[in-house]
Amino acid sequence: MSALEVCIVASLLLGLGFLWYVAVLVFVYLRATPDTPADPGVFTWHFLLPCRDEAAVIGETLDYLRSTFPQAVCWVVDDDSRDATASIVADIGQTDPAVRLVRRRMPHARSGKGDALNAGYRALCTELEAATDRESVIVCVVDADGRPSAGLLRVCAGSRLFGDATTGAAQVEVRMANRGESRPLPGRGTVTNLAAGLLARLQDIEFRCPISAMQMLRARSHTVNLGGNGQLVRLSALDALAGGAAAPWGNALLEDFEIGLRLMLAGLRIVYTTGAWVDQEGLWSLRTLLVQRTRWAQGSLQCLRYLPQIWKSANFTNSGLFEVTYFIVQPWLQVVGTVVYPVPLLVFIDNAVHFPAFTEAFLYNGGAAMLLLYLVIGVGEFAIWGFIYRQRCERHLSRRHALVIGLGMTAYAWLSYVIAWRAVARVVSGRTAWPKTPRNAELLRLQTLPGTSLAVGKSMASRLPE
Template identity: 40%
Template sequence: MLMFFDLAGLTLLAMSFVQTVLAALMPVVRRVPVPDGPGESLNFTFLIPALNEGRVIGATVTTLRSLAPDAHIAVIDDGSDDDTAAVVRALSVHDASITLLRRFSPHARQGKGQALNWAARSLLGGMRAAGRDLTREIVVIVDADGRITPGLLDEARAAMRDPRVSGAQARVIIRPSGNRRGVGFVIGRVLERQQDLEFFVIRSVQRLRHRWRSVGLCGNGQFMRASYLHDQMTQGMAAWPDCLAEDFASGLAMRLDAPHHRMVFLEAAVTQQGLPSLRRFLRQRARWAQGTMQCLPYLPGLWSGRVALGARLDLSYAILAPWLNAVIILCLLTQPLRWLLDMRGIILSPATSLTIAVVNIGLQWQWVLRYHRGHGLTVWPVVFTLASQPLYGMALSLSLPIAYWNHFTGRRTWDKTARHLEPVEPIQAVNGD
């Protein structure tokens, strides 16, 4: 049994190491190619799920309208108790391209996926009634605090010129919260900086996945062709599966639906608020981990369908990671018992263990240096980021037991992320490596 735990843990570490090394080499070897020339004449509909988002929804809709003046914006009020609906309704009075879609109890608050499927059915029905070509209609999912950056829609048009591209995912950048003072501010700044660094690393991972044809969809900045959504719903299938990781699961469903579907990664970004609260951060990451665990039933389809080998391996690693992390946690928790009973599993030589540790630290440090080079490299921010990495790792680890508890006790409640007020100001994407 000990050998099994140790072998599973080493397998996860090896898979993570390979992916990290390859992702680190991506910017050095070759960037993701951006198609040249004018893009397709596409129509964009922004779909924004909102539950008690009165603090941010006005700024989000206003920013979208300024950067996408020809787009249609539909806000799903999923049973809010605050002034979300009133804010959107006030904006729609002066702009016919802004639509408020309201859900009420008992149908509201059943999860983000259900809200998106319900709204998409309504929008697709209107598109078809108007005789619009669904292959040229693109639905863009943006979080209630999401703000697109200039150039994103142009890049999406160019990428989706290929009719085989049914989905795309924009790069994500974290917006820092306002200036505050005190211990809470320091903790919040650590969390926000590390979240932005995490998405910076994910950017390179997505570049790698772009070539492996395993680009992950992550909700905010998610593009989906309306013709694909219509086909899914015509077959009685949900475009966004009913799980806590409906965004990731929607990409898996698209990939397994037909081998010709392609998903691409967009270098232009969508920005979102960071989570400066440890409690809010733990709830979000526990939800992400539990949602990924719910995607386990997709694993057989990845290996029985016509999926490229690189995509099979990468997506299998993503699906299995929360389960294998549980094995690693068990390995660590059983160490005192092993010492007490003189029980041994797989033993690595001191030289091997030291090499693994040094290489891992080196990989983490190169991400930090590369991140700060893109933001204007100075000494103290680099030191701050390096010093706070172990704390961030501990926070991520703390979210896993919460996810396991929720999963095995059958708790599937959507723990919504709270927002904070901020000024209306479009944020430019950071293009550094």
Template identity: 35%
Template sequence: MDLLFPVLNTIAGVVISLSLVYFLAAMGAGMHELRKNKTKLGVQGDARYEQPFLDEPETFDVYFLVPCLNEEAVIGATVAALAPGRRSTTIVIDDASDDRTAEVAREQGGPNTIVLSRQLPNARTGKGEALNDAYLLVRRLVEERGQNPARVLICVMDADGRLSDGALSHVLPIFEDPKVGGLQLAVRIRNRNTNFLTRFQDFQFWSMSAITQFGRRKTGTVSLGGNGQFTRMSALEGLDGMPWSASLTEDLDLAISLLIKGWTLETTPAASVDQQGVESLRRLIVQRRRWYQGHMTAGKRIVDIWKNPDLSNARMFEMSAYLSVPWLFDLPWSILWHWLLFTFIVRADSVFSYVDGPLSLVVGLVAWYVLTFAPSILTTVVYLRRDRRVGLGWAILMGHAFLVMNYLSFACAWGALLRMIQGRTGWDKTARSAEPGEATASPSTTSAAASVPASR
């Protein structure tokens, strides 16, 4: 036992130090990138999500792909917001829905919306397969319309996704750089005021994920997500096989494939996409467990990254570090955190041996708080500055909620590992909730959008 304590404490110290360095480096790089571009942290804090084509330069043809399985509650407003684009086409991929998803999409989407119908048994085989079917349709349309694949962008949107006002005016100019193969927008949670869970999801996306993504611009290794994900069609054509894999995180898989091929992946603080947050703990665990499983499975592609002699050292290191996070930090930390708590209790006498009066106790507690809650303090400040409407109380609560919400990450990481051991790769879809003012079609309405069957 005398040897066990120092060994495990040393391991815990190493893991804590590495995770803290990684977190602070990622956040610091993001804030430095914003300052370098003379952009304030609060940019887009009060953005609206109603007119994505405002001031659009119309320099690219854009195809919006919206995979749908029983999305009647939200698809209407999504396609309606995408309908005004003069050089865009929206393809709603109806993955054998049981509800009126297709009917609502046709009614609200207008003439530039196509409903791609997938039928069982080929349907419901994963988001990647649905996107690949739509990609085949895009290739045919691009050829028929005589469009240049290098000037064609494909944007993947969730069924509940909304682009911020003027989003295209900020996204399209970035693709004028021929090295840029993809771009991911920051995510805002639309129903963040519903409860604690939705507010915490907004906190994670808006104060952590977005900032670290800005930092990854330095290496051009921004990670792609499944909502607000833009890719250049010519970049997709240069991949080996179909763009999207059967992975549970097909977006991360695509990002790796594009980076290995030498493309730069970007983001911008001037545009964003919003979506619904999950409102129940059970559904949130299911969603995050799937994300963890996909991320952990993608770890095997570190081998592909290291085999590629054309990748710069900075890109190789950043990509490898990002893919290793669940294995090096989340899983070990779930054990080591409780070991340190146990040590703190059973060896309280040695832990507080420095105390010889009130002043030393206060100094020690302050030092312990700063070291333990450094990420909480930083993210509290960032979240408040990202959106002044949040309020100081909510920002402090969200920052310190990490201590409790870590258990969600622990449960999801270990649940994902168990599913991997069992060979379970089934797709657990995130259910949506109807929103006030959501557009829906009546059964008697006349369809305005085209409908085509899936190609396979």
């Protein structure tokens, strides 16, 4: 076969494979059933909040957690913040003994979220009595802007989750708290606000529909994984991973995915639920989103080193091996896709220019219908999530709105190819350092300072790595 024929065949196979995958995701998602809650009193609950320069949000988050979950202890790990994060937490802790501050200092700080979580784990273990039943201690990781749903503990205590002794960890659904804001950028133009609001809405769809469906599908292959926000882990499961360094979390850029892999390698069960969720902040800046997602993609590529262990492990089914392998190598497949997907279109354009009679005959004899089908499938496999989102998540949205955000999901999905190239480029060049994702409030504050740019997120995001 020629290189051209190889590209055309590869494009067809990758396209059909992804179409089948989307169809399976939709099928699994629409058949999901709710979880039954139970009494959370049989467990003790600890929230673990890694924080670096989170003064803009941490106070309100702690107020929410303590008022909503009075039975839980909140451990805030301050990663040598340069703002007032530590003092805010310390002030709250003076009047509320269930708020604990764990401070990290340079040069032993700002080395990654995994290290911050490990510091919180060690502080928690130091305080617990030796006779503590560590099977009944549940640690919940929440971002500094996280708002777990009020029923989180009841749902996670249920018989399918931690009520099952074989469950080592659980991940709850993630939602964007600012998904419905009509003017997220006060003082800016209508178009800019519409674009920022749409971006937050698309992130909400992404997490509540396709990502949620992926987790439901993973439940069938026993490969549910953890996210950075709303992950819950038994203390005994963390102990099994901690080792002599007392460090259950690793140092990959995607530390949540990494600890999930390590839990699976240890034979521990991970479950996913939509019965409870955590609200977080959706990003309004496209550039900031690209930087965040590039870090995630690079983090998954860093987990390539686990593939030999995974393929040798008896704790993975055949379908589980396929699913985990696919996720880890997905950025590479997307890079290949950007090369082979355009080939059929380029061949058609070349034929139209050089062989117009042949092209006309091709279109007349079914080619036009085939191209139309190609377009409908290429757009429809992403746009369908707009209508599913309206049906299952946000019933107040109109059908027209569902169509608009569904088409937006198509363009949003194309960003993954840009992200894949950026991640692969960073891996090849050996770049691994990353700053934290700035909060929207930080970006807005910078935009209102004299002499700063009004471009959305530009003033801070311009300092983020490419």
